[in-house]
Structures are given as C-alpha cells and as structure tokens.
Amino acid sequence: MKKIINKPEDVVDQMIDGLIFGSEDLIERIPGTNVILNKQLSKGKVALVSGGGSGHEPTHAGFVGPGMLAAAVCGQVFTSPAPDQILEAIKQADQGAGVLLVIKNYSGDIMNFEMAEELAAMDEIEVDHIVVDDDIAVEDSTYTAGRRGVAGTILVHKIIGAAAESGLSLKELKALADQVIPSIKTIGVALSAGTVPESGKPGFELEDNEMEYGVGIHGEPGYRREPIKPSREIAEELTDQLRKAFQWKAGDCYGILVNGLGATPLMEQYIFANDVAQLLKSEQIELPFRKIGSYMTSLDMAGLSLTLIQLKDDHWLDWLNAPARTTAW
Amino acid sequence: MLTVESTIKWLNLFSEKVEKNKDYLSELDQAIGDGDHGANMARGVAAMNEALSNKSFDSIQDVLKTAAMALLSKIGGASGPLYGSALIAMAKQAGEDRSDLASIIQAGSDGIQKRGKAEPGDKTMVDVWVPVVNALKNNKLSADIIKKAVQDTEPLKAKKGRASYLGDRSIGHIDPGSMSSGYLFETLIEGDTL
Numbered sequence: 001m002k003k004i005i006n007k008p009e010d011v012v013d014q015m016i017d018g019l020i021f022g023s024e025d026l027i028e029r030i031p032g033t034n035v036i037l038n039k040q041l042s043k044g045k046v047a048l049v050s051g052g053g054s055g056h057e058p059t060h061a062g063f064v065g066p067g068m069l070a071a072a073v074c075g076q077v078f079t080s081p082a083p084d085q086i087l088e089a090i091k092q093a094d095q096g097a098g099v100l101l102v103i104k105n106y107s108g109d110i111m112n113f114e115m116a117e118e119l120a121a122m123d124e125i126e127v128d129h130i131v132v133d134d135d136i137a138v139e140d141s142t143y144t145a146g147r148r149g150v151a152g153t154i155l156v157h158k159i160i161g162a163a164a165e166s167g168l169s170l171k172e173l174k175a176l177a178d179q180v181i182p183s184i185k186t187i188g189v190a191l192s193a194g195t196v197p198e199s200g201k202p203g204f205e206l207e208d209n210e211m212e213y214g215v216g217i218h219g220e221p222g223y224r225r226e227p228i229k230p231s232r233e234i235a236e237e238l239t240d241q242l243r244k245a246f247q248w249k250a251g252d253c254y255g256i257l258v259n260g261l262g263a264t265p266l267m268e269q270y271i272f273a274n275d276v277a278q279l280l281k282s283e284q285i286e287l288p289f290r291k292i293g294s295y296m297t298s299l300d301m302a303g304l305s306l307t308l309i310q311l312k313d314d315h316w317l318d319w320l321n322a323p324a325r326t327t328a329w
Numbered sequence: 330m331l332t333v334e335s336t337i338k339w340l341n342l343f344s345e346k347v348e349k350n351k352d353y354l355s356e357l358d359q360a361i362g363d364g365d366h367g368a369n370m371a372r373g374v375a376a377m378n379e380a381l382s383n384k385s386f387d388s389i390q391d392v393l394k395t396a397a398m399a400l401l402s403k404i405g406g407a408s409g410p411l412y413g414s415a416l417i418a419m420a421k422q423a424g425e426d427r428s429d430l431a432s433i434i435q436a437g438s439d440g441i442q443k444r445g446k447a448e449p450g451d452k453t454m455v456d457v458w459v460p461v462v463n464a465l466k467n468n469k470l471s472a473d474i475i476k477k478a479v480q481d482t483e484p485l486k487a488k489k490g491r492a493s494y495l496g497d498r499s500i501g502h503i504d505p506g507s508m509s510s511g512y513l514f515e516t517l518i519e520g521d522t523l
Contacts, residue, residue, distance in 0.1 A: 075405055076405055078363055078365075079365065079369065079405040079406045080405055080406050080407070080409075081405065082401060082402045082403070082404075082405055082409055083401060083402070083409075083410065083413075084398075084401070084402045085402075106407075106491070107407045107445065107489060107490045107491065108405070108406040108407035108408075108409075108410075111407055111409075111410035111411065111414075111444055111445065112405075112409065112410050114410075114444075115401070115410050115413070115414070115444075138494060144488065144493040144494065144496075145489060145490060145491070145493045145494065148494075196363075196364075196365075198365070198368065199364055199365070203363070216494065218363055218491075219363075220491065220494045221494060221495060221498070
C-alpha cells in the first residue's frame with residue numbers, strides 16, 4: 001500500500017480538518033464529532049442531512065453548503081456513522097422546518113440513520129428520510145439487500161437541496177424524492193480495486209488486462225468480468241444496460257453524470273463521455289444537463305460510472321442548475 | 330441468574346473473547362463482507378469495557394443500557410445498531426422481569442429482528458439468537474447448541490446485508506455476525522450466568 005497518509009486510524013479525522021481548511025468560509029466541524037455543518041443555514045427551511053462511510057470523497061461533505069446539504073456525517077472508511085453522530089447533525093442542522101435524511105441503500109446506513117431518526121423524534125425534531133438506490137447492477141428483490149446507492153446520490157442532493165432552499169416543506173420534499181429517486185439509474189465499471197487504509201490490501205483482485213462491470217463503490221462484486229476494451233465498447237455496454245432499465249424513446253429528456261471512481265483521470269472520463277454522447281445522440285436523447293468528474297469515488301478504485309436521470313418535470317432541471325456554493329458541486 | 334455483577338462479568342468475558350478472536354472475525358468477513366467485523370467489534374467492546382469500569386451500577390437494566398450505548402456509538406456499520414438494539418431491548422426487559430434470562434434474551438432477539446428485518450435462514454446473527462432463545466426456554470442451552478447454530482449458517486445463502494450481493498457465492502462461509510453472537514452466548518455459559 002502506497003498512500004499519502006499518517007496513521008490509517010487517523011485518516012477520517014485528518015481528512016475532515018483538511019477539507020474544512022480549504023472551505024472555511026462555507027463549512028465547519030461540530031466539535032467532538034465527524035459532522036460537517038453548513039455555516040449559512042437557511043432559517044425556516046428544511047435541512048438536508050446526508051452521510052455514510054468515508055472513502056467516497058468529495059461525497060458527502062464536499063456537498064455541504066448553501067443550496068445543497070445542511071450537514072454531512074462522515075463514518076469510518078466504508079463504515080456507516082453511528083446514530084449519536086447522526087443525531088448531533090440533525091440537532092444542529094434543524095432550522096425549525098424539520099430535517100430530511102438522505103440515506104444510501106446499505107443495511108448499515110439504513111439502520112444507523114433510522115435509529116438516529118427515532119432518537120431525534122424523542123427530542124421532538126421533525127425528521128424523515130429518503131433512500132437512494134440507483135445502482136442497476138443489483139437486482140432489487142426480497143432476496144437481497146436491494147439496489148445500492150451510488151453516484152446518483154449527488155443528483156438527489158442537488159435537486160432536493162435546491163428544492164428545500166426554494167421553501168418546500170418536509171412532506172413536499174419527501175414526495176418529490178419519491179418521484180426523483182426512481183428516475184435515476186447508474187451503472188459502473190471497475191479496472192482495479194480501491195485499498196482501504198486500515199486493511200492495506202486491495203478490496204478485490206482484477207488481472208492487468210481485466211475489467212468488471214457492475215462493481216459497487218465498496219468493491220461489491222459486479223455482474224461480469226472480461227478483458228479490457230476500448231472506451232466506445234464500454235460506453236455501449238453501460239448504455240445498453242441503462243436503455244434496458246429506462247426503456248427510453250427518441251426525444252426523451254435526460255441529465256447525464258459521468259463519474260470517475262477515484263483513480264481514473266479526467267482525460268479518460270472525457271473520452272468515455274464523448275463516446276456516450278455520440279451513442280445517445282444517435283438515439284435522439286436530449287441531454288440538457290451534463291456533468292463530468294469524480295464526485296462519488298471509491299478511494300483509489302480505477303473505473304467510472306454512468307448515471308442518467310430522466311427529467312420528468314421542468315423544475316428538476318431548474319433545481320439541477322440552481323446556484324449552490326459547496327466545495328465540490 | 331443475572332445480577333449486576335454477573336452481567337458485568339459476562340460482558341467482560343465477551344469483550345475478551347472478541348479481542349482474542351478479532352482477526353478470525355475479520356477473516357470470516359473478508360470472505361463474504363468487507364473484512365472489518367473483527368476490528369469494528371473490538372473497537373466496540375473496548376468502549377463497552379471502559380464504560381462498564383468507570384461507573385457503579387444499581388440495576389441490570391443500567392448495565393445493559395450502558396453497554397448498549399457504547400456498542401452503538403463505537404461499532405459502526407450494521408453490527409453497531411444490531412448489537413445496540415439487542416442490548417437496549419434486553420435492558421428494557423430486564424427492567425420488567427430481571428429473573429428470567431430467556432425472556433431477556435428473547436427481547437434482544439426481537440430487537441435485532443425489528444432493526445435488521447432479517448428472518449431465520451437469511452444467514453445473519455438471527456440464526457444464532459433464535460435457536461439460543463429456544464434452548465434457554467427449555468433450559469437446554471449448551472456450548473454444543475451454540476456451536477451448531479453458528480456452523481449451520483455455513484451452507485446458507487445470504488439474503489440480508491452486504492453478503493447478499495454475493496448471492497450463491499455466499500454459500501459455504503460462516504456468517505461473521507453469527508460467530509460474534511456465538512461468542513456472546515458462549516461467554517454466558519463460561520461466566521456461569523445461566
């Protein structure tokens with residue numbers, strides 16, 4: 001393992017201080033916690049609180065700021081934060097209109113956030129939650145933990161965050177999320193695994209010439225391994241999966257997010273984005289919202305994910321384009 | 330029978346056992362999870378031991394609640410809320426009926442199922458808690474019964490938690506959460522708490 005760190009057990013703590021050093025005008029740390037708080041919370045508006053294991057930077061803390069998240073709770077690497085930390089985030093973020101928790105669909109995250117929600121209810125803070133499950137590599141059935149929450153989560157942060165800023169109530173935001181989340185789908189490909197600092201070893205092994213489709217952002221196994229191919233063919237495979245999931249037709253309107261998983265350079269992300277753009281153009285899909293970059297990473301995993309959101313309502317595009325002041329958006 | 334002293338002794342023995350076997354727990358977790366169950370449990374029981382040694386207790390409920398909060402805030406992941414919920418439910422039950430160990434463990438088992446929504450056979454710690462409760466009700470809890478319950482998770486296919494993403498590939502491995510729950514009940518016997 002070759003990493004620019006000090007002690008593996010200190011990575012989350014020291015990362016948080018460094019992140020805040022870079023954006024001191026926007027964010028602060030709640031003392032004694034791993035919670036990052038927006039310094040300019042909007043009085044009387046619903047506060048959006050997200051979080052989860054660390055290792056996905058700039059998610060989640062990089063999206064704290066006016067127009068997106070009120071607070072983010074950082075767990076240990078790839079480990080959900082505990083309820084007491086989430087509760088602290090809820091208490092400090094609440095501006096009198098309630099708190100909406102954004103949870104990615106993992107067993108640990110769901111349980112910890114739900115417990116925090118129950119504790120907050122005892123303190124008479126109005127709290128509800130939404131669960132993001134955009135990874136179509138996983139079958140959603142009663143026999144699995146269901147689809148995972150991956151890169152599409154940042155689009156949820158943006159849309160719901162902007163909608164909260166515009167003054168929607170907790171109930172309205174929850175109803176909005178119920179429409180938005182099923183309209184977001186993501187599929188990824190990995191070329192190599194990320195290495196958790198405390199374990200020191202890559203999460204899984206791929207041969208030099210191999211890639212794996214459908215790998216999760218913690219290295220969860222994907223749906224197929226094969227020899228590495230040109231970007232255009234990878235774009236075809238991922239677009240095929242999304243076409244099957246969306247069943248789109250010519251003229252449909254989507255937003256696109258090409259997301260690097262940590263170790264894949266922007267050059268490769270741009271090349272891949274160009275290939276996807278051509279494929280979608282040939283199918284006459286409109287793409288009024290576009291974003292390319294490393295937003296939901298998996299430590300130093302090489303690979304990328306492709307997210308599409310079907311823009312079923314004009315407001316969604318407005319909220320995606322609304323101003324937000326955060327470290328990473 | 331549970332008393333303040335025997336409950337503390339039991340939880341201390343559990344801590345020792347987790348600490349001693351943390352590498353094995355992580356090894357089990359590497360096969361079907363993300364490989365940190367041992368490290369997470371060791372962090373949790375260390376915090377629990379500290380919390381239990383820093384305070385005097387006048388009820389079993391108090392002991393269990395203190396232990397629950399330490400585990401809840403320090404284990405993290407999925408195991409934190411599961412063990413935390415179990416011990417909170419056990420504390421509540423102990424407040425009502427402290428003499429009946431079976432009903433206390435039953436409450437813990439129910440707390441886990443309510444939090445994690447797993448059923449027996451899903452390859453989770455529920456597969457150890459449920460048979461242990463049944464054995465306790467019949468005054469038949471033994472090391473063999475615990476060992477068998479843990480071992481019986483090996484051929485199961487995971488339907489909950491991170492291991493469920495592996496589908497059939499989760500078959501043939503012992504569930505790490507079942508193993509750590511096995512330690513909890515083994516130390517119940519070893520501490521002469523029954």
